[in-house]
Amino acid sequence: MARVKLAPSILNADFRDLARAIAQVEGLADVIHLDVMDGNFVPNITFGPLVVKAVRELTETPLDVHLMIAHPAEFVEDFARAGADWISFHAEVTRHPGEILGLVRNLGKRAGIVLNPQTPAERVFDHLEITDYVLVMTVMPGFGGQEIIPEALGKVGEIKGEARRQGLSLEVEVDGGVKAHNLDAVLDAGADIVVVGSSIYSAPDPRAAAEEIRRVLDMHPGIT
Template sequence: MGIQITPSILNADLAALGAEVGRIPSADWVHVDVMDNHFVPNLTLGLPVIESLKAHTDLPIDAHLMIEDPDRWAPAYAEAGCGSVTFHVEAAKAPVRLAREIRNQGARASMGLKPATPIEPYEDLLGELDMLLIMTVEPGFGGQKFLDLCLPKIRRARAMMDRHGVQTWLQIDGGISLDTIERCVEAGADVFVAGSAVYSASDPDAMVADLRARAESATP
């Protein structure tokens, strides 16, 4: 598995999501941020919008659930056809059970960590996950500045994955741009969420290609 670029539609024109997703045909996934105004201080899209969006794109949907009680709600996103569903470990009551339930619904199970959440307590969970998401901004709003302080955690996560021999993807979300993506690749990440960098560009798909090229040039 090589570098994957996953544009976030949080910074797209939400009134024309079908057309906006059509502007990124070379993306690997469409990243959809689901926020409930409880776990994070913002309110965004939910399950009905994702179900509607699926009719307008062949790209797989990467649902990032920044919500309370993901144990209750996350399986429904997998059942609705999302290719990957990320829950936050800070909100999950039974992360192993939830990851297995997401997988049983046919989606890839992913666990997200806020910037201040350490990876070490969850080392034994890596084998239960298809992807680990490390946030490099505080979740809730797009357009924030990348937090370099998260780079050591990315390195530690990659070292753990290598030590256990797991095939878990390592996704980074927050402040990803042409200026920051190389640092994340060098730290061990391979899946990148980019929102404002993609949708503020005059040609979003060209930016997807530029991000991929920049990341691949930094791959060991």
């Protein structure tokens, strides 16, 4: 049984003190999730490679960079150089995802592809062989703190089932609206990696919140 990975998202952290935000999840997080938004593919704007570089200098925990941007191929190398370990991009922005997946892998990084809630799982089936993980969005991308769209969780099983059919081993990450009251549903859907943002960083005690989520993940039967 594999341990479910916790990926705290710093989107809801206090950007005035990123060092403290990272320290609050140190030792509990398997990866740190960073949402990069360009104001084009999504309406919000967050940060770029300089912030990723700053976070890289604060921790040895792998950095999971989620590119919510219209032209990911143009920026993959910049984020890789800044210290990203995992780089994912949206299936909705390209007709040739294999080219971007190959670019990420050629840079020695884990390559992921992201599906918005309305995008069917089948969109990625032809590219699973060169994909390290698929990120299933369970909210509309662009803003933190939204409520989960439970129907989107069905894609987790569809993707994992297709991967098994192809004889492949890959991880499925769930991102969006994950909170204590729906965490069991996310785990039961088969998530290998769980992104949690506001439930940690909007809590009165982020460290305690992260510890409780870690406890629930560790109590889950695990992933076969």
